[in-house]
Amino acid sequence: MTRIDSDMLNKVKEPVETARGLPNEFYTDPDVFAAERRVVFAQNWACIGFGKDVPEKGSAMPVEFLGQPLLILRDGDLGIKVFQNVCRHRGMILVDQPTALRGVIRCPYHSWCYDLAGRLRTTPHVGGPGQNLHESVKREELGLIEVRSHVFLDMIWVNLSGDAPAFEDYAGKLRQRWSEFVDQPLWHGGEMSSFSLDVKTNWKLAVENYCESYHLPWIHPGLNSYSRLEDHYNIVEPMAFSGQGTLVYNPQLDDSGRTFSRFSGLGSKWDTVAEYITLYPNALLGVHKDHIFAILLDAVAVDRTIERVEVYYASEEMLGEDWRDLRVRHAEMWREVFEEDIFVVEGMQRGRSAQLFDGGKFSPVMDNGTHCFHDWVAQRFSLAS
């Protein structure tokens, strides 16, 4: 972390009028990226997947997070748990691809078996052929190593270091703001409501672009017809989240005038309001009266990000065949919007190779969400040093 000096961090943390953005190395330098994995992702909460990835009891989904193999498991009683995807015997990877387990997790090497709660059930031949016990192999001490996790809006969050504040506190203000949504049952729209974009950019540029509405009239002229710039407002919650909202959400997906059903119990504010917020570091969320989407940013490399998009509806009925065409159109509409953003986040990434770029100058009126995010990132680094 040699090149990250506190003067630079302080400059980022200044008020938006005088602050500069994070400098180039935060987007291009593999050393900074490595440090960031630690102070922004591991010592904090971060999103690694979705509840829908493990739909039923015994569903097991391996994921790689910060280069570490993790396993997301759904147990009948315990709900979703996350473990290190590694056998306690010789460290073999346990589950290689998404699997519907019928019983236990059996290590593919010497067949030690773990139940869905991670407990070590049996250790075949560990005391010699046909002898599965040995006094030095204490099963109760050799369960799978659990990673602290929490499910929020169907997103699975983990705290690898184990010492971040409780998730309820971490996301407390967003829970409050979106209290009418966060405990609603969500119905994932199925295959067509799930897509990924592989983008040649640092993950932070995807966050920054998501947090502001400044670019809408230029990058998303199609949205402009029903969602003009002046109908948007900034959302800034220092050290927690930022984004933007619209006052005129009014979906028209086809000529028939059909609309998806509405979440129950929403206040009238949500008749026309929709909000788009990044819960730091890597979850881009959008809530509307009739659907929610979530984008997981998987920061696979300093200059490459995979965006996983999932769309959820307000009732099971919306998953039916007669709504299929509308779901397809809906996902396509969002895909078009998100694809329109690709050239800017990739272009800003290329711009970060310009040696004399100084982090950039914020608009004190339009870039507050971006500045809020930079302030948070800088604070993570300050706390760590």
Add this chain to the structure above:
Amino acid sequence: MNRELSATRLNDEITQAHLADDRYRLCALYLQAGEMKEAAGDINAACFLFTQAYVYGLDSGNEDDSSKARARLVAYGRDK
């Protein structure tokens, strides 16, 4: 002679089940093989086979046969 024959057939079936990666069936077959060894008084060999049955049963959800295998192992102090 009869026993030898059926043991051979069982071995073949085990080989086939391995090739097909049919773990549910492997559990049942290893259980049978274990019971034969147990009947012949070869407890070590039986417990080896019961262990295979137990593990493949846990893996595949063959609860009946895996709990039978486990019961034999527990009785011989080989598992718990």
